Amino acid sequence: YGNVPQTRERIFIVGFLSPDAFANFDWPQKVKLTKCFRDLLQTGKIPDKYYYNGKPLYAKLRKDVTKESTVYQWRRKYVRENKKGVCPTLTANMGTGGHNVPIILDGSGIRKFTPRECFQLQAFPPRFKLPEMADSRLYKQAGNSVTVSVIHRIATNIKSALDGRSLKKPLDLDLFQHAVRFNA
DSSP states (O other), X not given: OOSOSBOOOOOOOOOOSOHHHHHHOOOOOOOOOXXXXXXXXXXXXXXXXXXXXXXXXXXXXXXHOOOTTOEEEEOSSSEEEETTSSBOOOOTTTTGGGOSSEEEEETTEEEEOOHHHHHHTTTOOTTOOOOSSOHHHHHXXXXXXXXXXXHHHHHHHHHHHHTTOOOOSOOOHHHHHHHHHHHO
């Protein structure tokens, strides 16, 4: 829904007090995924601290992290390969205890995504300034975030509904009245 190469199933709830806005609202339609996770990776030299080369976990990772076209995750005791060609869901516990941060193989070895890359997988623009804090806190922030491009599309449709545009379906008054009674 936001052209972001990440598996991220979420529920969004939108409500209106106005029957007209309710009738005008349509959820954004799916968009074709045209981006690959590699499109969102940082260019240039990645600091050594993100690489597992020569670190204790490397011996376990090198057996399973074998393809540059795949994103993996360390799951405390094993490596999980994401076979869909996208990044697994970014979570708030990424980086705590060294697990759940997406892992890739690149020309320099096996590494985890940087915090900047995680924010880009949430559709934050490259110019977004990350706060000065520990990587573990940045990973948590990225995992707790919503995907910016999805929220933008929903917000645009909310604004259109409130402005009286996109009247595409007849108002289901029973559904609207039920929703108003439920929230009253």
